[in-house]
Amino acid sequence: MSAKVKMFTLSTCSHCKATKKFMHDNGIDFDYIDVDLLQGNDKQKILEEVEQYNPNRSFPTIIIGDTIIIGFRESDIREALGI
Amino acid sequence: MTSAELYEMLKKVQESKGYFFNKDKDWVLSILSDLLINKERYGYMSCPCRLAAGNREKDADIICPCLYRPEDVKEYGSCYCNLYVSTKWNEGAIEHQYVPERRPPGKISF
Numbered sequence: 644m645s646a647k648v649k650m651f652t653l654s655t656c657s658h659c660k661a662t663k664k665f666m667h668d669n670g671i672d673f674d675y676i677d678v679d680l681l682q683g684n685d686k687q688k689i690l691e692e693v694e695q696y697n698p699n700r701s702f703p704t705i706i707i708g709d710t711i712i713i714g715f716r717e718s719d720i721r722e723a724l725g726i
Numbered sequence: 727m728t729s730a731e732l733y734e735m736l737k738k739v740q741e742s743k744g745y746f747f748n749k750d751k752d753w754v755l756s757i758l759s760d761l762l763i764n765k766e767r768y769g770y771m772s773c774p775c776r777l778a779a780g781n782r783e784k785d786a787d788i789i790c791p792c793l794y795r796p797e798d799v800k801e802y803g804s805c806y807c808n809l810y811v812s813t814k815w816n817e818g819a820i821e822h823q824y825v826p827e828r829r830p831p832g833k834i835s836f
Contacts, residue, residue, distance in 0.1 A: 655760035655774035657753065657807055679777055700834060701827040702777065714824045 646708030646724065648673035651693045654680055658715040659703045665717065669726060678702065729758035745791065745799065745810040757809045761790055775807040776829065784835045794828040 648666065652659035654677040666673045678689055690700060696711045697704040705712040707723035733755060737747060747754045760774035772778040773788040787793040795805045802825045803815030814820045 653774070653777060655763055657757050657760070657775060657809075659775075660756070699827050699831050700777070702775070714826070716824050 645671070646710075647706075648724075649706045650675040651689070651696075651702060651704040652677050653702045656702050662703045662705065662715045662720070665715070665720065669724070671724060671726075727762065729755045729762060732758045732762065740791070740810060744812075745795065745805075746813055746816060748804070748808050748811050749816045754809060757807055773807065776827075777834075779835050781835075787829065787833055792829075798825050798828060 648671055650659075650662060650666075650673055652663065652675050659677075663673075663675065676689055678686065678693065681689055693700050693704055696706060697713050699713070701713060703713075703715060705720065707720065710719075710723040712719050712723060733747070733751075736758075740746070757774060761771040764770070764772045764774055764778065768778055768780050768782075768785070770782055770785070771790045772785050773790050773792050776788050778785045778788065782789075791810060792805070795810055798805050799810060799812055799815075802823060803820035804811040804822070804825055806825050806827065808825070812820070815822065
């Protein structure tokens with residue numbers, strides 16, 4: 644069974660792009676939010692959510708099931724996905 | 727300005743300071759395009775790997791090249807974005823590990 648994948652990303656961030664590509668290349672379904680493209684209250688609300696997972700609020704913040712991975716750490720991502 | 731023009735401009739200046747572009751030119755040009763997007767958005771080239779506040783004073787430490795580049799290149803051989811690296815990093819003489827965020831959380835004000 645595959646874990647649900649949710650990512651908080653920036654549209655301009657190279658590591659975020661690499662993470663999205665990795666998910667695509669491996670056929671993993673994922674949801675993502677490009678936080679830099681949000682405005683006002685929407686942005687603040689999402690940033691509060693990011694902070695719960697990652698107090699540094701850095702990107703990408705990746706949630707795979709119950710595992711939180713900060714940054715495009717490929718081996719950690721593979722392990723969490725079981726691939 | 728195009729990312730290719732920015733590449734040529736920065737290469738000369740930064741190499742003379744001992745900072746080299748990642749040898750993966752596609753990676754570099756993609757980051758330079760994102761720097762140009764941020765220049766358009768904010769009026770300055772804020773680090774594309776970090777969320778900007780959109781205020782030059784608050785973002786001063788993350789305007790590329792960021793304040794954290796010297797320490798990151800010294801410790802990891804690469805800046806946070808893998809844009810600027812050392813020659814050893816490019817040669818593969820240093821392990822390419824993920825560069826953690828060095829910016830103190832207190833500096834983040836978005």
